Amino acid sequence: MPMQAEEIECMIREALPDAEVAIEDLAGDGDHYAARVVSEAFRGKSRVQQHQIVYKALQGRMGGELHALALHTAAPENS
Amino acid sequence: MSDAMITIQETVNGNDVVLFMKGTPVFPQCGFSSAVAGVLNHMGVKYQSVNVLEDTEVRQGIKEFTGWPTIPQLYVKGEFVGGCDIVREMWDSGELQDYFNERGIETPGMTG
Numbered sequence: 733m734p735m736q737a738e739e740i741e742c743m744i745r746e747a748l749p750d751a752e753v754a755i756e757d758l759a760g761d762g763d764h765y766a767a768r769v770v771s772e773a774f775r776g777k778s779r780v781q782q783h784q785i786v787y788k789a790l791q792g793r794m795g796g797e798l799h800a801l802a803l804h805t806a807a808p809e810n811s
Numbered sequence: 812m813s814d815a816m817i818t819i820q821e822t823v824n825g826n827d828v829v830l831f832m833k834g835t836p837v838f839p840q841c842g843f844s845s846a847v848a849g850v851l852n853h854m855g856v857k858y859q860s861v862n863v864l865e866d867t868e869v870r871q872g873i874k875e876f877t878g879w880p881t882i883p884q885l886y887v888k889g890e891f892v893g894g895c896d897i898v899r900e901m902w903d904s905g906e907l908q909d910y911f912n913e914r915g916i917e918t919p920g921m922t923g
Contacts, residue, residue: 779897780879787880795880800843803896 734762735798740790747789748773758802766802775807782806815872823876823886827916828858831873832883836860843895844883850902851885855920856911888914 737755744753744767751771758764767786774782782805787794794801812820823829828851834840836848851858863870863882874880877891885892887910892898901907911918 779900780891780893783893783897784878792880795874800881804900 735765735793736762737765740765740767740798740801743791743793744769744786744789748785752808758800763798764800765798766804768804768806770806770808772807774805779805813868813872815866815868816876819869819872819876822859822861824889826859826886827888827914828856828911829861829886830858830883831861831863831869831886833862833864835862840864841882843881846895847883847885847898850898850907853920854908854911854918856916856918887911887916 737757741753741755744751748769748771750773751769754768756766758766769786771785773785777785783803786801786803786805790798790801819831830836830844830847830851832839832841832844832848834844836852839845839848848860861869863873870882873882873884877884879891879894881894883894885894885898892910893901898907901910908918908921
């Protein structure tokens with residue numbers, strides 16, 4: 733069963749309460765999304781580690797229910 | 812360690828650049844795999860490709876190997892670099908060529 737954008741956002745926020753999350757539905761089929769996630773949790777981490785934090789937040793759905801999630805992650809710019 | 816994991820470990824250790832993908836560089840069978848193979852082909856990087864569609868155990872095993880849930884997966888000198896997003900981001904920023912060259916991997920497609 734495909735996922736809803738809100739469900740993805742909610743799962744990411746649950747794991748990263750401070751996160752700024754923007755989800756874009758790429759194909760309208762519940763299976764292809766792009767997500768931009770900004771969180772302090774990413775500071776000092778490699779891109780692979782940052783993406784793995786998001787995949788962990790999605791509790792195993794990545795690559796299963798969720799076929800494609802184009803991810804862009806970053807730590808907040810120092811204000 | 813399962814046979815698939817041994818095969819994966821040997822492939823990753825035995826080749827400078829390895830791309831686990833769906834399909835082959837000439838006939839990719841997934842947009843994301845095609846994108847990464849396309850970047851490597853454009854750069855002229857020599858790489859070993861593994862078509863995970865030909866071996867379901869490798870297809871599943873590679874996800875456990877790095878705890879990365881999707882295909883494609885790029886490895887350079889035994890190190891996991893990333894999937895499509897990360898390789899594309901590194902390509903867009905120009906980091907990818909430095910990454911290869913710093914590890915002694917030629918990118919003849921980028922000269923001139």
